[in-house]
Amino acid sequence: xxxxxxxxxxxxxxxxxxxxxxxxxxxxxxxxxxxxxxxxxxxxxxxxxxxxxxxxxxxxxxxxxxxxxxxxxxxxxxxxxxxxxxxxxxxxxxxxxxxxxxxxxxxxxxxxxxxxxxxxxxxxxxxxxxxxxxxxxxxxxxxxxxxxxxxxxxxxxxxxxxxxxxxxxxxxxxxxxxxxxxxxxxxxxxxxxxxxxxxxxxxxxxxxxxxxxxxxxxxxxxxxxxxxxxxxxxxxxxxxxxxxxxxxxxxxxxxxxxxxxxxxxxxxxxxxxxxxxxxxxxxxxxxxxxxxxxxxxxxxxxxxxxxxxxxxxxxxxxxxxxxxxxxxxxxxxxxxxxxxxxxxxxxxxxxxxxxxxxxxxxxxxxx
Numbered sequence: 001x002x003x004x005x006x007x008x009x010x011x012x013x014x015x016x017x018x019x020x021x022x023x024x025x026x027x028x029x030x031x032x033x034x035x036x037x038x039x040x041x042x043x044x045x046x047x048x049x050x051x052x053x054x055x056x057x058x059x060x061x062x063x064x065x066x067x068x069x070x071x072x073x074x075x076x077x078x079x080x081x082x083x084x085x086x087x088x089x090x091x092x093x094x095x096x097x098x099x100x101x102x103x104x105x106x107x108x109x110x111x112x113x114x115x116x117x118x119x120x121x122x123x124x125x126x127x128x129x130x131x132x133x134x135x136x137x138x139x140x141x142x143x144x145x146x147x148x149x150x151x152x153x154x155x156x157x158x159x160x161x162x163x164x165x166x167x168x169x170x171x172x173x174x175x176x177x178x179x180x181x182x183x184x185x186x187x188x189x190x191x192x193x194x195x196x197x198x199x200x201x202x203x204x205x206x207x208x209x210x211x212x213x214x215x216x217x218x219x220x221x222x223x224x225x226x227x228x229x230x231x232x233x234x235x236x237x238x239x240x241x242x243x244x245x246x247x248x249x250x251x252x253x254x255x256x257x258x259x260x261x262x263x264x265x266x267x268x269x270x271x272x273x274x275x276x277x278x279x280x281x282x283x284x285x286x287x288x289x290x291x292x293x294x295x296x297x298x299x300x301x302x303x304x305x306x307x308x309x310x311x312x313x314x315x316x317x318x319x320x321x322x323x324x325x326x327x328x329x330x331x332x333x334x335x336x337x338x339x340x341x342x343x344x345x346x347x348x349x350x351x352x353x354x355x356x357x358x359x360x361x362x363x364x365x366x367x
Contacts, residue, residue, distance in 0.1 A: 265338035272365035288331035296354035
């Protein structure tokens with residue numbers, strides 16, 4: 001009488017048969033193909049007699065990547081470790097400074113450098129209100145200043161807080177003093193939200209008023225643009241050195257930048273006009289003259305002369321600006337330094353109210 005096989009024994013038998021089939025199946029399906037196959041590797045392509053092999057294209061002369069590179073394996077006339085003949089980033093971009101003012105000197109045509117700077121803002125989705133390649137001006141829109149937070153909890157609650165500040169940048173690219181170079185200037189402008197009226201049970205009304213520019217934020221933006229133009233972050237940061245502002249004095253002729261040559265004063269005044277948002281129509285570097293338009297404060301309301309500049313994107317709340325007038329900001333070199341004077345369109349010294357306001361505005365930016 002046959003004994004009935006239990007399920008466990010049946011499973012073991014099936015498992016053994018399966019393993020044997022798998023072990024022998026490799027040879028059935030030719031999984032273990034060896035080097036004795038009928039496939040032969042063609043040695044090399046023969047070049048027809050009517051075609052000459054180009055010089056230097058012998059594939060057998062190629063260096064085996066597995067062999068170490070030695071001095072004898074380097075072709076004559078090639079320096080070990082040599083790179084393509086391109087200018088290092090350090091030689092293309094450098095930071096210049098004069099007192100508290102900093103700017104970049106870049107190898108390249110101004111329009112090319114302008115395009116590179118513009119690409120940075122577009123790539124980072126920063127909207128521009130001005131991008132004129134002919135004047136070399138790039139100006140961003142007003143951006144809300146983010147709340148700085150170090151911890152994860154602080155970053156979370158920063159979404160519910162506000163700094164009450166707005167910032168924008170104005171970049172000016174112009175031809176450098178040295179042939180084949182461009183100079184990049186960055187100016188920072190700020191607005192601060194203040195309570196204009198209301199309080200208690202009344203509805204609080206706020207308005208944006210101009211705030212002082214921040215040289216540190218200008219330096220940070222310069223550092224960012226340096227990396228855009230080729231430097232790495234460490235190289236850019238190493239070039240941002242602390243500096244102190246040169247003294248500026250009020251004199252009979254206007255303003256005096258003590259111990260400042262005309263070239264250095266030209267750069268400082270140009271940046272001061274940018275910071276103050278004074279519209280520059282033209283400039284003559286040889287004569288040392290900026291041709292500008294300035295809108296004097298209208299009415300008899302007493303206040304700071306700075307309350308109207310930078311206010312291009314908010315209501316004037318009833319304050320009327322006077323008509324725009326043309327002036328010349330003239331620089332002249334003296335033994336004491338460089339003198340800055342305000343002239344009318346005819347080139348004569350102007351001592352009117354608007355000219356004094358413009359001079360005061362420059363003084364606040366240069367001191």
